[in-house]
Every structure is written in C-alpha cells, then in structure tokens.
Amino acid sequence: MALAGRCARRLHLLLCSVLAGAARPPQQVPAGCSAPLLSASGQRGVRPTVPTRPLVTKKGKAKDKGQSQARVTVDAASVEDVISLEEVNAEMLSVMEALKEDFSKNLSIRTSAGALEHIIVTTKDGKFPLNQLGQISQKSPQHIIVNMSSFPESTAAAIKAIKESRMNLNPEVDGQIIQVPVPKVTREYRESLVKLAKQHTNKAKDSLRWVRSNAMSCVKKAKSTVSEDTIWQLEKQIQQMTDDTVAEMDKLLAAKTNELLV
Numbered sequence: 326m327a328l329a330g331r332c333a334r335r336l337h338l339l340l341c342s343v344l345a346g347a348a349r350p351p352q353q354v355p356a357g358c359s360a361p362l363l364s365a366s367g368q369r370g371v372r373p374t375v376p377t378r379p380l381v382t383k384k385g386k387a388k389d390k391g392q393s394q395a396r397v398t399v400d401a402a403s404v405e406d407v408i409s410l411e412e413v414n415a416e417m418l419s420v421m422e423a424l425k426e427d428f429s430k431n432l433s434i435r436t437s438a439g440a441l442e443h444i445i446v447t448t449k450d451g452k453f454p455l456n457q458l459g460q461i462s463q464k465s466p467q468h469i470i471v472n473m474s475s476f477p478e479s480t481a482a483a484i485k486a487i488k489e490s491r492m493n494l495n496p497e498v499d500g501q502i503i504q505v506p507v508p509k510v511t512r513e514y515r516e517s518l519v520k521l522a523k524q525h526t527n528k529a530k531d532s533l534r535w536v537r538s539n540a541m542s543c544v545k546k547a548k549s550t551v552s553e554d555t556i557w558q559l560e561k562q563i564q565q566m567t568d569d570t571v572a573e574m575d576k577l578l579a580a581k582t583n584e585l586l587v
C-alpha cells in the first residue's frame with residue numbers, strides 16, 4: 326500500500342538521520358533537515374548560527390473557543406539552516422493528499438457508468454482506460470453494458486480490470502458485450518467502507534507521526550548550534566503542524582462517513 330511504502334521510506338530516512346554525521350551524500354539527509362548541518366560535524370565554526378532576531382510572531386490567544394493555546398509561527402527562512410519547514414509541510418500535505426485520493430478512488434460508492442470510464446485495462450498493447458476500448462452505457466440504474474465490438478480481443482482483459490476495480494462489480498461476458506450488473510448498495514456495504522476509511526485514516530496518522538518524529542530529531546540535532554528558545558519554538562511549530570493535519574484528517578473522515586452513510 327502507498328502509505329505503508331511511505332512508512333518504510335520514513336523509517337529509512339529516520340535511520341539515516343540517526344546515523345548522520347558521517348560522510349553521507351546530501352540526498353540521504355532526512356526530509357526537511359538541512360544538509361550543511363548534518364555534514365558539518367568535524368567542521369566546527371563553519372555553520373552560521375541562527376540570528377537572535379525574533380523568530381516568531383505570537384498570535385496571542387486564538388479567539389475561537391477550544392483554541393486556548395497560543396500558536397507560534399516560525400519564520401521558515403530564519404531557521405533554514407536547521408530544518409526546512411516547507412519540506413516538512415510538504416511531507417505532511419502529501420500524506421493528507423494520499424488519504425484524500427484513497428478515499429475518493431478506493432472508498433467511494435459508484436453506481437453510474439461514468440465510474441467505469443477510467444478503469445485501467447492492461448492489454449498486450451499497453452494500458453488503456455476502459456472508455457477507449459469499449460462503449461460504456463447505462464441501461465438502467467442496476468445495469469451497465471460495455472460494448473467491446475471495436476476491440477473484441479481486449480474483452481477478457483476488460484472483464485479482469487472491472488472485477489479488480491474494487492467497485493464490488495461482477496461483470497459477465499455476452500459475446501462482444503460485457504454486462505455489468507450494478508449491485509444495490511446495502512447498508513452493510515456502506516458500513517464496511519466506513520470501517521476501511523477509519524483504518525486508512527489511522528494508517529495515515531501513523532505516516533504523519535513518522536514525518537513529525539523525523540522533523541523533531543532534525544531539530545534536536547541543532548541543539549548545540551541554536552538557542553534553546555529556537556529549539557522550543559521549532560518543536561512547538563512542528564507539533565502544531567502535526568496537530569493541524571490530524572484535525573484535517575479527522576474532518577475528512579467525518580465528511581466521508583457522512584457521505585457513505587447518507
């Protein structure tokens with residue numbers, strides 16, 4: 326799975342960061358960590374320390390209820406020798422985007438002909454969306470047909486692709502026509518998708534924790550070169566970015582649950 330792969334990659338990066346300091350090529354620096362910091366061991370005095378000008382603007386207490394803690398906003402440019410906050414942010418966003426895509430591609434109830442159009446069919450000539458190989462039409466809410474008369478040799482491949490499309494479909498061949506009965510969507514099926522959505526959200530949160538701990542270890546490494554206050558602000562900023570993303574994931578899950586259980 327995509328998220329699991331991401332975890333593995335994170336783990337690799339985390340290990341790299343633990344082992345960092347030896348002569349490592351810059352591309353193995355963990356995401357967000359600035360390369361000079363990691364390669365600078367043994368080159369004392371080379372690193373510029375972060376200037377002492379204020380790094381944050383405290384926004385004060387947020388006005389909306391439930392947000393009683395003051396938020397920090399670290400100026401990314403002022404800490405770029407320690408960590409790339411943009412990169413950490415991009416990593417977090419990409420975990421979020423992967424979850425969004427997973428929700429829409431894998432966990433949606435689809436009963437219209439349009440849902441079949443983009444199923445990818447693997448033929449001996451390559452991969453094609455189903456609507457380039459066959460003519461898809463909806464005969465009734467419970468019945469879609471795919472007319473394969475233009476590419477009859479791809480019928481078997483098309484059937485296979487429809488079966489494997491994770492849409493709960495059982496196509497049947499009828500000469501050059503593929504009959505696709507659309508199952509009535511049961512409550513049970515909807516609930517099973519909700520359960521999956523929860524599981525996938527938890528996996529995404531695990532991935533997010535990897536990004537967070539990777540970033541935190543990056544910051545800790547800078548302890549000898551930047552002020553305690555900077556470290557504190559950065560840790561707070563990273564935690565805040567994590568919490569915000571978790572909150573967004575929870576929102577996404579709530580919306581998905583609503584959509585599935587209409």
Ligand SMILES: *[C@@H]1O[C@H](CO)[C@@H](O)[C@H](O)[C@H]1NC(C)=O
Pocket residue numbers: 326327423426427428430431
């Ligand atoms: C949908 O699920 C499959 C199988 O678990 C996975 O490989 C794929 O990455 C998922 N798609 C998205 C967009 O996450």
Ligand SMILES: *[C@@H]1O[C@H](CO)[C@@H](O)[C@H](O)[C@H]1NC(C)=O
Pocket residue numbers: 472473474502
């Ligand atoms: C399938 O398409 C062919 C060619 O366009 C057409 O002659 C045939 O009537 C179609 N079959 C069905 C069942 O729609």
